[in-house]
Amino acid sequence: DIVMTQGALPNPVPSGESASITCQSSKSLLHSNGKTYLNWYLQRPGQSPQLLIYWMSTRASGVSDRFSGSGSGTDFTLKISSVEAEDVGVYYCQQFLEYPLTFGSGTKLEIK
Amino acid sequence: EVQLVESGGGLVQPGRSMKLSCAASGFTFSDYYMAWVRQAPKKGLEWVASISYEGSSTYYGDSVKGRFTISRDNAKSTLYLQMNSLRSEDTATYYCARLPRYWGQGVMVTVSS
Numbered sequence: 001d002i003v004m005t006q007g008a009l010p011n012p013v014p015s016g017e018s019a020s021i022t023c024q025s026s027k028s029l030l031h032s033n034g035k036t037y038l039n040w041y042l043q044r045p046g047q048s049p050q051l052l053i054y055w056m057s058t059r060a061s062g063v064s065d066r067f068s069g070s071g072s073g074t075d076f077t078l079k080i081s082s083v084e085a086e087d088v089g090v091y092y093c094q095q096f097l098e099y100p101l102t103f104g105s106g107t108k109l110e111i112k
Numbered sequence: 113e114v115q116l117v118e119s120g121g122g123l124v125q126p127g128r129s130m131k132l133s134c135a136a137s138g139f140t141f142s143d144y145y146m147a148w149v150r151q152a153p154k155k156g157l158e159w160v161a162s163i164s165y166e167g168s169s170t171y172y173g174d175s176v177k178g179r180f181t182i183s184r185d186n187a188k189s190t191l192y193l194q195m196n197s198l199r200s201e202d203t204a205t206y207y208c209a210r211l212p213r214y215w216g217q218g219v220m221v222t223v224s225s
Contacts, residue, residue, distance in 0.1 A: 048215040049149075049157065051213045090156075094159075094212070096212070101159040101162070103158065103159065105156050106156045
């Protein structure tokens with residue numbers, strides 16, 4: 001199984017500052033078709049997960065351009081350029097290269 | 113508008129069975145793989161199972177393989193999860209999802225005597 005390992009944030013993050021969340025996979029998620037099979041989600045308190053980024057760097061429809069995804073085959077970063085109160089929650093990375101689909105353990109973002 | 117509405121959760125004793133349903137609307141159900149993802153209280157997300165367009169292929173997480181069965185009825189636009197031999201560690205909110213973008217609101221399953 002592909003293991004997804006997420007880093008922590010130095011909470012709380014001051015409002016307006018940038019925040020970067022890291023995610024590492026135990027196997028390269030870069031397919032021979034050139035696509036990287038990684039998603040990012042935000043789960044706000046009491047809500048279902050919301051897709052932020054797919055194919056490692058493509059922002060989902062309706063997602064603020066303050067969110068951006070980058071990385072290589074095994075190391076990934078979700079950057080929030082200027083955190084706001086509405087960004088509070090837990091962020092998850094997820095690989096969809098192969099079954100079983102696997103998620104990272106989550107990274108909590110708190111705002112000061 | 114895509115909607116996924118789960119039902120069938122509740123309290124069940126260990127060793128018993130429960131069947132979850134997910135009513136889908138707002139899209140052509142048979143055009144998409146569907147999945148169940150769960151979240152134990154205060155824990156992270158765990159993929160449970162996925163099913164192909166017509167249901168001919170199914171995939172399961174190791175923790176539920178042999179106990180849970182995912183199925184679908186495309187005529188009814190409904191996804192199912194039959195859960196047998198339930199354990200306390202199956203206690204979670206279960207989300208129906210058209211991964212990655214669309215998720216239901218979740219249904220709580222509590223396995224306890």
